[in-house]
Amino acid sequence: MDDLLMLSPEQMRRIEPYFPLSHGVPRVDDRRVLSGILFVIRNGLRWRDAPAGYGPHKTIYNRFIRWSRMGVFNRILAELAARAGDPDQLMIDATHLKAHRTAASLLKKGLLPRCIGRSRGGLTSKLQVVCDGKGRPLLLYLTEGQANDHKAAAALLEHLPPARHLLADRAYSSIGFRDALVQRGITPCIPPHAKHRIKHNYDPVLYRQRQKIENTFARLKDWRRIHTRYDRCAHTFLSAIAFAATFIFWINES
Template sequence: MSDLIWLSEAQMRRIEPYFPLSHGVPRVDDRRIISGIIFVIMNGLRWRDAPFEYGPPKTIYNRFIRWSRLGVFNKIFAGLAAKGGKPDQLMIDATHLKALRTAASLLKKGPVSRRIGRTKGGLNSKLHAVCDGNGRPLIMLLSEGQMSDYKGAVLMIDALPKAKALLGDRGYDADWFWAALADRKIPACIPSKVNRKVPIQHDPALYRQRHKIEIMSAICIAATVIFWLNQ
C-alpha cells in the first residue's frame, strides 16, 4: 500500500528515550510496530485489519495495550509537547466523543474507570484539552461524558504552563478559575455567563482565535505525530 505510515529514523530518535527497556528477548522492530499502531488509530481500523507490512496484528495490538498501560504514549506526548517552548497563548475546551452501544459492558468491568459515561446523548466520553496559540495540544484529559468542563479544568489547572493569555468559552467563567489564573499570572479571555451580575470584559477579537482548539480532536498518539513529530 502506497499510503502506509512509516516514522522516519529522525522521528524514532526523538521518541526512543521514552521507550521502556527491553528485558530478555529483544523486542520486535520498534519502528514497524509503532508505525502500525499509528496507522490503525489514524485510519480508525480494527487491529486485525492492519496491513501485513506492519507484521502480525496481534503483535501490534499487544504492544499498544502493554505500552498504554505503562503510560509510554502519554510520556511521549508530554515530553515532546514540553519541548515546544513557552506558548504565548493557551486555549481550553472540551468535546464529547461518542461511544458505541457495545461499550455499555465496559461501564462495570475492571477496577479502573473506562472513562465512559451516560448523558442524554447516550454513551460517550469527554476530551478536555489545552492547546497553544497554534492549536497544538499541550494537555489532554479523558473523562466520563457527564463530567462538566468546570471539573475537567480543576484537574488540569496545575499542569498549565505560563502564557500571556488563556482563551476559553463561558463554560469556564467561574470565580475560582479566574483566581487560579491570576495566581499564575495568566490573563484570561473568557466571555461572562449570562447570569453573572457584573460581566467581566473580554477582547472579542482575541476570543475569535479560539476556533483553533475547537477543530483539534486528536487523541494522544495521533496528536503526537501530527503536531510534534512532523516539524
Template sequence: MARLEPYFPKSHGKPRVDDRRVLSGIIFINRNGLRWRDAPKEYGPHKTLYNRWNRWSDKGIFAQMMVGLAAEHSEKNTVMIDATYLKAHRTASSLGQKGGRGRLIGRTKGGMNTKLHAICDSRGRPLNLFVTAGQASDYIGARALCDSLPDVDWLLGDRGYDADWFREALKDKGIHACIPGRKQRKATVKYDKRRYKRRNRIEIMFGRLKDWRRVATRYDRCPKVFLSAIALAATVIYWL
C-alpha cells in the same frame, strides 16, 4: 524515530521486534479504526501489534511521548482550554467494569460519550489532555489541568469556564483570563473580543484529532488505552 526512541522502554532478554515497523502498524490501525486482525501483513503479525499496543498503553508510554515532546513548546503568550465529546461505541460502553474508577463513559443528549479536555498553545498544538465521563462539567477538566498550565500571559476559554474560583486561580498564577461571562451573571464581564477570536484554533485541533477514527469513536473499554490513542494521534499530527 530518533525523537521517539528516548521514550521507549528498555528491552530485557530477547531483542524486541522492529520498533519502526510495529509502531507504524499501530498508527495505521488507530488512524483507520480497524480491528487488529485486519492489519496489513507488511506490519507483521497482528498479535505482535496488539500486545505492544496494550503493554505500552498500560505503562503510559504513548502519553509520555506526547507530554515529553509538548514540553518543547516554548509558549510564552497564550494558551487555550476547551472540551469536546467523543462518541463511545457499544463495544466500549456495554457491561460494567469491576473496580477502578469506571470507564469514564456517561450518557448525554447525544448518547454515550467520553469528554476530552485539552490545553493547547497559541498555534493550536495540544499540551495536555484529560478525559472524563461525558456528563462531567467543564469545571472538572479545568481543575485537573489548572496545575499543568505553563507560565503564560493569557488563557482563552468559552463561557463554560466562567467561574470565580477559576478566575482567581489564574490570577494567582499571573495569567489573564479571556473568558466571556455567563448570561446568568448580573455584572457584565469584560474580555478582549479580538483576542477571543483566536480560540478557533483549539476547535480546529479537536477536528484534526477526530480525523483518526479510533479517536472520533471510542472502541476501547479501558480509559487509559483510549487516552493513549488520543495522545498518539496528537503526537503524530502535531509534535513529529
C-alpha cells in the same frame, strides 16, 4: 507498502528517547510496529485487520496495550510539549466522543473508572484539551460525557505551564476559575456568561484565536478510533489520543 502509513526515520529519532528500555530479547522493529498502531487508530480498524505489511497483528496489539499501561504514549506527548518551551498563550476546551457498544459492554465492571457516561442521547466520553497558541495539545484529560467542565478544568489547573493568557469559551466563565488563573499569573480571556451579573472584560480580538483549538478537535476526530471510542479501558483510549496527537501536531508538522 506504498499505501501504508510509515513513520519516517526523523520522526522516530524524535520519539525514540522516550521508549522504555528493552530487557533481554530485543524488541520487534519499533518503526514498523508503531506505524501499525497509528494506521489502526487512524482508520478505525480492528487490530486483527491491520495490514500484513506491519507484521503480526498480535504484536501490534500487545505493544499498544503494554505501552499504554506503562504510560509511554502520554509521556512522549508530555516530553515533546515540554521541549517546545513555555507557550505565550493557552487554550482550553472540551469535546464529546461517542462510545461504541463494545467500549461500554463492561461499563460497571473493574476497579478503574472507564470514563463513559450518558449525554447527548447516548454513551459518550468527554475529552478536555489544553493547547498552546498554535493549537498543539499540551494536556489531555478524559471524563464521563456528563461531567462538568469546571471539575475537569480544576484538575488540569496545577499542570498548566506558565503563560500570559488563557482562552476559553463562556462555559468556563466562573469566578473560581478566573481567580485560580490570576493566582498563577495567567490572564483569562473568557467572555462572560449571559446569565452572570458580573460582566468580566475580555479581549475580543485575542479571543478569535480560540478557533485553533476547534481545528485541533476537528483534526483529531478525523482519526476514526478517536471519533468513536472502541477501547473499553480509559487509559488505552487516552493513549490512542495522545499518540495520534503526537503524530499530527508534534512530529508531523508541515
